[in-house]
Amino acid sequence: GDSVTQMEGPVTLSEEAFLTINCTYTATGYPSLFWYVQYPGEGLQLLLKATKADDKGSNKGFEATYRKETTSFHLEKGSVQVSDSAVYFCALASYEAGSYQLTFGKGTKLSVIP
Amino acid sequence: DAGVTQSPTHLIKTRGQQVTLRCSPKSGHDTVSWYQQALGQGPQFIFQYYEEEERQRGNFPDRFSGHQFPNYSSELNVNALLLGDSALYLCASSLQGGGEKLFFGSGTQLSVL
Numbered sequence: 001g002d003s004v005t006q007m008e009g010p011v012t013l014s015e016e017a018f019l020t021i022n023c024t025y026t027a028t029g030y031p032s033l034f035w036y037v038q039y040p041g042e043g044l045q046l047l048l049k050a051t052k053a054d055d056k057g058s059n060k061g062f063e064a065t066y067r068k069e070t071t072s073f074h075l076e077k078g079s080v081q082v083s084d085s086a087v088y089f090c091a092l093a094s095y096e097a098g099s100y101q102l103t104f105g106k107g108t109k110l111s112v113i114p
Numbered sequence: 115d116a117g118v119t120q121s122p123t124h125l126i127k128t129r130g131q132q133v134t135l136r137c138s139p140k141s142g143h144d145t146v147s148w149y150q151q152a153l154g155q156g157p158q159f160i161f162q163y164y165e166e167e168e169r170q171r172g173n174f175p176d177r178f179s180g181h182q183f184p185n186y187s188s189e190l191n192v193n194a195l196l197l198g199d200s201a202l203y204l205c206a207s208s209l210q211g212g213g214e215k216l217f218f219g220s221g222t223q224l225s226v227l
Contacts, residue, residue, distance in 0.1 A: 004156075032214050043118075043204055043218040044157070089156050093214035099145065099169050100214040102206075104156030 002027040006090045006105035013080055013112050021075040021108045023064075023090035031092040033057075033066055033073040034102070038087045047075075047088070080112045116141060118207050118219035126225045127195050135190040135222045139207030145169075146188040147216065148180060151202040163188050164210055192224075200226045 007022040025033065032051045036044040048057030053068035062077045073090060090105040119138045127133050139146050145164045149157035159172035163182035182188045186207075192199055202223050206216040 034214075036218075041220070043220040044206075045218070046215070049214075091156075095214075096170055099162055099164065099210065100208070100216075101147065101159045101162060101170055101172070102149075102157070102214075102216065103159070106154070106156045 002031070002092060002094050002103045004090050004092055004103055004105040006088075006108055008106070008108065010109040010111060013110070015082055015112055015114050016079045017112075019075070019077040019080045019084075019110070021088055021090075021110070023073045023075065023105060025071050025073065025090075025092050027071075027092055027094065027103075030068065031094055033064070034091045034093065035062065035064055035073070035075050036089045036091060036104075038089065038107070040086070044089065080110070082112045082114055085110055085112045118205055118217050120203075120205050120219040120222050122222060123220070124223045124225075126227060128227050129195055129197060131195050131226075132191065132193045133195060133224060135192075135203050135205075135224070136187065137190070137205030137207075137219060138187045139205075140217045143207035143209050143217070144186050145208045145210050146182060146186065147206045147208070148188070148190045149204040149206065150174070151204055151221070153201070157204055160190070195226045197226050200224060 034049045035047040048059040050057040050066035056065045087107045147162040148160040151157040161171040166182045202221040204221045205219045
Protein backbone atom coordinates (compact mmCIF):
# COMPACT_ATOMS: atom_id res chain seq x y z
CA GLY A 1 0.00 0.00 0.00
CA ASP A 2 0.88 3.67 -0.07
CA SER A 3 3.27 5.01 2.54
CA VAL A 4 5.11 8.19 3.49
CA THR A 5 8.40 8.36 5.35
CA GLN A 6 9.65 11.62 6.75
CA MET A 7 12.65 12.49 8.81
CA GLU A 8 12.18 12.04 12.48
CA GLY A 9 12.44 14.92 14.83
CA PRO A 10 12.46 16.82 16.85
CA VAL A 11 14.36 19.46 14.92
CA THR A 12 15.62 22.51 16.78
CA LEU A 13 16.89 25.51 14.84
CA SER A 14 17.90 29.04 15.62
CA GLU A 15 15.88 31.84 14.10
CA GLU A 16 16.89 32.62 10.49
CA ALA A 17 18.45 29.18 10.00
CA PHE A 18 17.78 27.10 6.89
CA LEU A 19 15.23 24.30 7.20
CA THR A 20 15.01 21.00 5.37
CA ILE A 21 12.60 18.24 6.32
CA ASN A 22 13.00 15.14 4.18
CA CYS A 23 10.02 13.20 2.86
CA THR A 24 9.90 10.16 0.58
CA TYR A 25 6.89 8.19 -0.53
CA THR A 26 5.81 4.86 -1.96
CA ALA A 27 2.70 4.79 -4.09
CA THR A 28 1.18 3.34 -7.19
CA GLY A 29 0.72 5.85 -9.94
CA TYR A 30 1.45 9.53 -9.46
CA PRO A 31 -0.24 10.84 -6.36
CA SER A 32 -0.57 14.45 -5.35
CA LEU A 33 1.77 15.40 -2.53
CA PHE A 34 1.18 17.72 0.39
CA TRP A 35 2.75 19.32 3.41
CA TYR A 36 0.44 20.02 6.32
CA VAL A 37 1.29 21.96 9.47
CA GLN A 38 -0.17 21.48 12.93
CA TYR A 39 0.24 24.21 15.52
CA PRO A 40 -0.16 23.30 19.20
CA GLY A 41 -3.76 22.53 20.08
CA GLU A 42 -4.98 22.93 16.54
CA GLY A 43 -5.97 20.76 13.60
CA LEU A 44 -4.07 20.37 10.37
CA GLN A 45 -3.61 23.21 7.92
CA LEU A 46 -2.56 22.72 4.34
CA LEU A 47 0.81 24.40 3.84
CA LEU A 48 1.51 23.56 0.20
CA LYS A 49 0.85 20.96 -2.46
CA ALA A 50 2.13 19.66 -5.78
CA THR A 51 0.10 17.56 -8.19
CA LYS A 52 2.62 16.31 -10.74
CA ALA A 53 6.30 15.64 -11.26
CA ASP A 54 8.60 18.70 -11.13
CA ASP A 55 5.83 20.88 -9.71
CA LYS A 56 6.98 23.19 -6.94
CA GLY A 57 4.55 24.03 -4.17
CA SER A 58 5.20 27.15 -2.15
CA ASN A 59 3.59 29.14 0.63
CA LYS A 60 4.75 31.47 3.40
CA GLY A 61 8.39 31.05 2.36
CA PHE A 62 8.21 27.25 2.40
CA GLU A 63 8.87 25.28 -0.77
CA ALA A 64 8.82 21.64 -1.86
CA THR A 65 9.42 20.10 -5.29
CA TYR A 66 7.78 16.88 -6.49
CA ARG A 67 10.66 14.62 -7.53
CA LYS A 68 9.37 11.53 -9.27
CA GLU A 69 12.81 10.05 -9.91
CA THR A 70 13.66 10.02 -6.22
CA THR A 71 10.03 9.73 -4.98
CA SER A 72 10.68 12.68 -2.70
CA PHE A 73 9.00 15.90 -1.62
CA HIS A 74 11.39 17.61 0.76
CA LEU A 75 10.23 20.74 2.59
CA GLU A 76 12.58 23.75 2.69
CA LYS A 77 12.60 27.26 4.05
CA GLY A 78 15.47 29.67 3.76
CA SER A 79 15.02 31.51 7.04
CA VAL A 80 12.81 30.13 9.80
CA GLN A 81 11.02 32.20 12.41
CA VAL A 82 9.91 31.40 15.92
CA SER A 83 6.33 31.39 14.63
CA ASP A 84 7.19 28.42 12.38
CA SER A 85 7.46 26.17 15.43
CA ALA A 86 4.95 23.39 14.79
CA VAL A 87 4.64 19.80 13.64
CA TYR A 88 4.96 19.26 9.90
CA PHE A 89 3.36 16.32 8.09
CA CYS A 90 4.10 15.08 4.61
CA ALA A 91 1.17 13.35 2.92
CA LEU A 92 0.02 11.86 -0.35
CA ALA A 93 -3.47 11.57 -1.79
CA SER A 94 -4.69 8.33 -3.28
CA TYR A 95 -7.86 8.03 -5.29
CA GLU A 96 -10.12 5.05 -4.69
CA ALA A 97 -13.80 4.35 -5.14
CA GLY A 98 -14.44 7.82 -6.44
CA SER A 99 -12.84 9.73 -3.61
CA TYR A 100 -9.52 10.75 -2.16
CA GLN A 101 -7.88 9.75 1.09
CA LEU A 102 -4.65 11.02 2.57
CA THR A 103 -1.75 8.93 3.83
CA PHE A 104 0.44 10.83 6.27
CA GLY A 105 3.97 10.52 7.55
CA LYS A 106 4.59 10.45 11.28
CA GLY A 107 5.33 14.15 11.48
CA THR A 108 8.39 16.21 12.30
CA LYS A 109 8.32 18.58 15.23
CA LEU A 110 10.16 21.83 14.57
CA SER A 111 11.20 24.16 17.35
CA VAL A 112 12.72 27.52 16.45
CA ILE A 113 14.56 29.36 19.20
CA PRO A 114 15.26 33.11 19.19
CA ASP B 115 -17.96 31.27 6.80
CA ALA B 116 -17.51 28.66 9.51
CA GLY B 117 -14.89 26.06 8.91
CA VAL B 118 -15.04 22.48 10.09
CA THR B 119 -16.33 22.27 13.65
CA GLN B 120 -15.99 19.30 15.98
CA SER B 121 -17.47 18.53 19.36
CA PRO B 122 -16.62 17.96 22.07
CA THR B 123 -13.05 19.24 22.17
CA HIS B 124 -12.04 16.89 24.96
CA LEU B 125 -13.54 13.71 26.31
CA ILE B 126 -12.59 11.22 29.00
CA LYS B 127 -14.02 7.71 28.99
CA THR B 128 -13.24 4.41 30.65
CA ARG B 129 -12.49 1.10 29.00
CA GLY B 130 -15.51 -0.69 27.62
CA GLN B 131 -17.60 2.45 27.24
CA GLN B 132 -18.96 3.84 24.01
CA VAL B 133 -18.33 7.31 22.61
CA THR B 134 -19.84 9.53 19.91
CA LEU B 135 -17.93 12.36 18.29
CA ARG B 136 -19.54 14.96 16.07
CA CYS B 137 -18.47 16.98 13.06
CA SER B 138 -20.02 19.75 11.01
CA PRO B 139 -18.35 20.22 7.65
CA LYS B 140 -17.33 23.48 6.08
CA SER B 141 -20.24 25.23 4.39
CA GLY B 142 -20.85 23.81 0.94
CA HIS B 143 -18.92 20.60 1.56
CA ASP B 144 -20.68 17.26 1.17
CA THR B 145 -17.99 14.73 2.10
CA VAL B 146 -16.66 13.99 5.57
CA SER B 147 -13.59 11.94 6.43
CA TRP B 148 -12.41 10.86 9.88
CA TYR B 149 -8.82 10.39 10.95
CA GLN B 150 -7.24 9.08 14.15
CA GLN B 151 -4.02 10.72 15.32
CA ALA B 152 -2.26 8.86 18.11
CA LEU B 153 0.28 10.74 20.18
CA GLY B 154 3.45 11.34 18.19
CA GLN B 155 2.00 9.82 15.02
CA GLY B 156 0.52 11.06 11.80
CA PRO B 157 -3.23 10.90 11.23
CA GLN B 158 -4.59 7.58 10.00
CA PHE B 159 -7.66 7.34 7.79
CA ILE B 160 -10.68 5.73 9.46
CA PHE B 161 -13.46 6.19 6.90
CA GLN B 162 -15.21 8.60 4.61
CA TYR B 163 -18.88 9.44 4.18
CA TYR B 164 -20.68 10.83 1.17
CA GLU B 165 -24.40 10.85 0.44
CA GLU B 166 -24.98 9.32 3.88
CA GLU B 167 -23.00 6.21 3.00
CA GLU B 168 -19.56 4.95 3.91
CA ARG B 169 -17.48 5.25 0.75
CA GLN B 170 -14.06 4.11 1.92
CA ARG B 171 -12.69 2.55 5.04
CA GLY B 172 -9.20 2.30 6.44
CA ASN B 173 -7.76 -0.49 8.52
CA PHE B 174 -9.95 -0.05 11.60
CA PRO B 175 -12.12 -2.65 13.36
CA ASP B 176 -15.89 -2.71 13.25
CA ARG B 177 -15.97 -1.08 16.70
CA PHE B 178 -15.52 2.12 14.72
CA SER B 179 -18.67 3.15 12.93
CA GLY B 180 -20.10 6.33 11.56
CA HIS B 181 -23.04 8.13 10.18
CA GLN B 182 -23.72 11.06 7.92
CA PHE B 183 -26.89 13.09 8.14
CA PRO B 184 -28.83 14.81 5.34
CA ASN B 185 -27.25 18.15 6.31
CA TYR B 186 -23.82 16.52 5.69
CA SER B 187 -22.79 16.54 9.35
CA SER B 188 -21.30 13.34 10.64
CA GLU B 189 -20.78 11.25 13.75
CA LEU B 190 -18.03 8.83 14.65
CA ASN B 191 -18.96 6.10 17.12
CA VAL B 192 -16.51 3.87 18.92
CA ASN B 193 -17.78 0.92 20.95
CA ALA B 194 -16.02 -1.13 23.62
CA LEU B 195 -13.30 1.44 24.09
CA LEU B 196 -9.73 0.28 24.57
CA LEU B 197 -6.84 2.17 26.10
CA GLY B 198 -5.29 2.24 22.63
CA ASP B 199 -8.21 4.27 21.31
CA SER B 200 -6.87 7.30 23.15
CA ALA B 201 -6.03 9.77 20.40
CA LEU B 202 -6.94 13.01 18.67
CA TYR B 203 -9.81 12.37 16.27
CA LEU B 204 -9.84 14.69 13.30
CA CYS B 205 -12.69 15.37 10.96
CA ALA B 206 -12.00 16.67 7.46
CA SER B 207 -14.50 17.92 4.94
CA SER B 208 -14.29 18.24 1.19
CA LEU B 209 -16.42 18.62 -1.89
CA GLN B 210 -17.00 15.53 -3.97
CA GLY B 211 -15.42 16.19 -7.33
CA GLY B 212 -13.48 19.06 -5.85
CA GLY B 213 -10.16 17.27 -5.84
CA GLU B 214 -7.99 16.33 -2.93
CA LYS B 215 -8.32 19.47 -0.88
CA LEU B 216 -9.40 18.68 2.67
CA PHE B 217 -10.26 21.12 5.43
CA PHE B 218 -9.59 19.83 8.92
CA GLY B 219 -11.28 20.60 12.19
CA SER B 220 -9.34 21.10 15.42
CA GLY B 221 -10.20 17.63 16.59
CA THR B 222 -11.59 15.85 19.61
CA GLN B 223 -9.04 14.66 22.14
CA LEU B 224 -10.27 11.32 23.52
CA SER B 225 -8.67 9.85 26.61
CA VAL B 226 -9.57 6.30 27.62
CA LEU B 227 -8.71 5.40 31.22
